Amino acid sequence: MNRHGFWGEVVKHKTLLLMLTPAVLFFLLFAYIPMTGIVLAFKQFNYAGGVFGSPWNGLDNFRFFFDSGDAWRVTRNTALYNIAFIIVNNVLQIAAAILLFEVAGKWFRKITQTALFLPYFISWVVVGAIAYNLFNYDVGTINVFLRAVGMEPIDIYNTAAYWPLILVIISAWKAIGYGTIMYLAAITSIDTEMYEAAEIDGANVFQRIFKITIPNLYPTLIILILLAIGNIFRGDFGMFYNMVGNNGILFSTTDVIDTYVFRSLITSNEIGMSAAAGFYQSVLGFATIMLANWAVRKYDKDRALF
Amino acid sequence: MRTTGINTSNVTMTTRKRQSDRQLLAVIGYIFLMILAVFCIFPFLLILSSSLTEESKIIEDGFQLIPTAFSLEAYRILFEFPDQMMKAYGVTIAVTVLGTLLGLFMTAMTSYVLARKDFKWRNHFSFFFFFTTLFSGGLVPWYLLIVNYLDLKDTLLVLILPMLFNVFYIIVMKSFMSSIPEAITESAKIDGAGDFRIFLQLIIPLSKPALATIGLFIALGYWNDWYNALLFISNDNLMPLQYYLYKMLGNMDGIRRAMLGSGAVVTTSIPTESLKMAMTIVATGPILIAYPFIQRYFVQGLTIGAVKG
Numbered sequence: 374m375n376r377h378g379f380w381g382e383v384v385k386h387k388t389l390l391l392m393l394t395p396a397v398l399f400f401l402l403f404a405y406i407p408m409t410g411i412v413l414a415f416k417q418f419n420y421a422g423g424v425f426g427s428p429w430n431g432l433d434n435f436r437f438f439f440d441s442g443d444a445w446r447v448t449r450n451t452a453l454y455n456i457a458f459i460i461v462n463n464v465l466q467i468a469a470a471i472l473l474f475e476v477a478g479k480w481f482r483k484i485t486q487t488a489l490f491l492p493y494f495i496s497w498v499v500v501g502a503i504a505y506n507l508f509n510y511d512v513g514t515i516n517v518f519l520r521a522v523g524m525e526p527i528d529i530y531n532t533a534a535y536w537p538l539i540l541v542i543i544s545a546w547k548a549i550g551y552g553t554i555m556y557l558a559a560i561t562s563i564d565t566e567m568y569e570a571a572e573i574d575g576a577n578v579f580q581r582i583f584k585i586t587i588p589n590l591y592p593t594l595i596i597l598i599l600l601a602i603g604n605i606f607r608g609d610f611g612m613f614y615n616m617v618g619n620n621g622i623l624f625s626t627t628d629v630i631d632t633y634v635f636r637s638l639i640t641s642n643e644i645g646m647s648a649a650a651g652f653y654q655s656v657l658g659f660a661t662i663m664l665a666n667w668a669v670r671k672y673d674k675d676r677a678l679f
Numbered sequence: 680m681r682t683t684g685i686n687t688s689n690v691t692m693t694t695r696k697r698q699s700d701r702q703l704l705a706v707i708g709y710i711f712l713m714i715l716a717v718f719c720i721f722p723f724l725l726i727l728s729s730s731l732t733e734e735s736k737i738i739e740d741g742f743q744l745i746p747t748a749f750s751l752e753a754y755r756i757l758f759e760f761p762d763q764m765m766k767a768y769g770v771t772i773a774v775t776v777l778g779t780l781l782g783l784f785m786t787a788m789t790s791y792v793l794a795r796k797d798f799k800w801r802n803h804f805s806f807f808f809f810f811t812t813l814f815s816g817g818l819v820p821w822y823l824l825i826v827n828y829l830d831l832k833d834t835l836l837v838l839i840l841p842m843l844f845n846v847f848y849i850i851v852m853k854s855f856m857s858s859i860p861e862a863i864t865e866s867a868k869i870d871g872a873g874d875f876r877i878f879l880q881l882i883i884p885l886s887k888p889a890l891a892t893i894g895l896f897i898a899l900g901y902w903n904d905w906y907n908a909l910l911f912i913s914n915d916n917l918m919p920l921q922y923y924l925y926k927m928l929g930n931m932d933g934i935r936r937a938m939l940g941s942g943a944v945v946t947t948s949i950p951t952e953s954l955k956m957a958m959t960i961v962a963t964g965p966i967l968i969a970y971p972f973i974q975r976y977f978v979q980g981l982t983i984g985a986v987k988g
Contacts, residue, residue, distance in 0.1 A: 382800070386799075386874075388874035389792045389795060389874050390792075392789070392792050393789060393793075393804060395788070395789070396788075396844055396849075397804070397807070399785075399843060400807065400811055400844070402824075404815065404816075407820035407824055408816040408820070409816070409820070410816045410817075410820020410821075410824070411816050411817065413819055413820060413823075420827070424823060472708035472711055473708075475704060475708060476704055476705045476708030476712075477712065485712045485713075485716045487970075487974060488715075489715060491719055491720065492719055494899065494903075494966050495963055496902075496904075496905060496921045497903075498903075498922070498924050498925045498962075499959055501925070502924065502959040503722040503725070505928060506725055506726055506729055506956065511738075512737055512738065512741040512742055513741060514725055514742045514743070514744075516741065517740065517741035517742060520741075546719065549719065550719070551981065554981050554982070555982075577700040578697070578700045578701050578704050579700060579704065615925070618929070631818075634819070638822060639910070648817065651816075651817025654817065655817050659814045663813075678809075679806065
């Protein structure tokens with residue numbers, strides 16, 4: 374771009390550039406400047422020296438993170454939870470969307486959709502209160518039920534093994550409305566001529582679902598799944614933190630990278646290691662999202678992120 | 680049901696078969712959807728019922744779906760010492776209103792520039808924003824920036840500023856504004872209107888549906904935010920509602936003291952369990968009440984998002 378063209382564009386669109394300034398400053402300040410802070414992962418942080426004045430310590434922070442076994446545990450948990458969420462959530466959401474479309478009368482559809490979407494609107498703190506109501510050992514609803522039918526109560530907040538199932542259910546509960554509406558929108562946009570043709574050919578309603586509706590959802594499904602895979606190393610901090618908090622007994626099955634980074638920073642104040650874990654997550658996340666985008670691009674160029 | 684004029688027994692048989700398949704699907708569908716719907720609503724009823732149950736009964740029998748002994752004691756106490764709660768409400772309302780107005784205006788302004796096809800660098804800037812969703816410096820540098828360098832700890836601003844922009848909202852808004860015919864702005868330009876005036880007087884009124892949807896998403900984000908408070912707020916006067924609830928669920932004793940003030944009354948008589956549940960209801964109330972009316976805007980937003988990928 375030559376000088377004249379550059380300044381020509383600046384002068385021509387000075388108002389537009391001015392209108393863009395707040396956003397540019399915002400992302401510079403809150404996203405790009407912090408990126409330079411990744412040097413902290415290679416430093417022994419002290420408050421006197423700050424981000425750039427603290428002494429370097431090579432790969433010590435990473436060594437500590439990996440040698441303790443924490444890195445493997447939190448990476449495994451993050452990835453496995455996200456895989457479980459992707460599978461369970463998509464299956465439930467597609468089933469709900471198809472059934473809403475196929476069977477429900479107008480009023481039933483409206484009411485069901487309203488009910489399913491409700492959990493999306495509440496904060497993770499409120500979900501934490503609900504979990505407390507359900508899982509508390511002494512007064513929790515689940516144990517009330519178990520005692521009523523003559524069974525032993527279970528100590529959910531002290532038993533790590535229950536939590537993978539619990540968290541998968543809670544994730545499904547919170548996300549079902551959102552996903553169902555997305556898939557319902559995709560189903561509604563399917564050409565109705567296809568259904569009419571199938572009906573003339575004598576297809577029953579199950580054949581119609583499996584031969585027309587579901588195959589027509591593949592493009593949406595594949596894109597959503599690939600994008601979700603791109604985020605497979607990002608844990609939902611709000612969910613994990615409000616369900617589990619700083620309850621160390623449950624960490625073996627519930628600690629994800631995001632909760633680990635948070636705890637290292639806020640609770641144990643190990644800033645260098647926290648930065649190292651965060652840097653590790655950012656790099657891993659960047660690599661997977663690039664890979665996922667490459668896959669989307671191969672599949673359907675127009676749906677790729679970039 | 681579509682039937683042809685040729686009345687062979689074969690056709691009626693498939694028709695009948697098809698009808699029974701349809702009925703089978705309807706049975707499966709209604710049962711499945713009803714279970715899901717109950718599953719989604721049930722926890723809210725549990726919380727409501729628990730908040731209305733007498734404390735001694737909760738200690739004795741646990742939380743129940745239907746109150747075994749009805750009591751408004753928890754709500755009475757909540758509103759007898761409302762100072763902390765009202766403060767938290769005030770903070771949340773202030774943050775939500777300011778954040779939504781400012782955030783929505785900024786999002787719209789940014790999106791409009793990116794939607795202008797004659798603006799040569801729009802794709803470069805789009806990528807500049809978008810890249811931040813792909814890679815980040817992580818929590819630590821961001822946290823240190825806000826606490827050590829910007830010195831925003833324990834300010835109202837720290838509850839608003841970090842959530843002012845969201846790349847996804849910019850993308851959705853941009854794609855909506857791209858669909859506004861250029862002819863509309865062309866004629867205004869010929870009349871000598873500047874870019875900012877075109878945005879303010881033409882684009883904003885035409886973008887009302889998108890503004891309503893994105894505005895509600897932003898407002899919900901602010902209302903439900905507790906994360907920024909968890910990281911940056913230690914002053915009790917600046918606790919937003921959700922964070923106040925979080926603290927209350929975790930540390931009833933602290934809250935009890937805060938509620939009753941230093942000249943503590945008889946603290947032992949406070950119904951801890953039902954109070955937690957009543958507080959949850961009070962913190963969620965406005966959303967539950969507004970929900971039926973605003974729901975369709977969210978559905979609209981998801982549908983725009985889904986189509987544009």
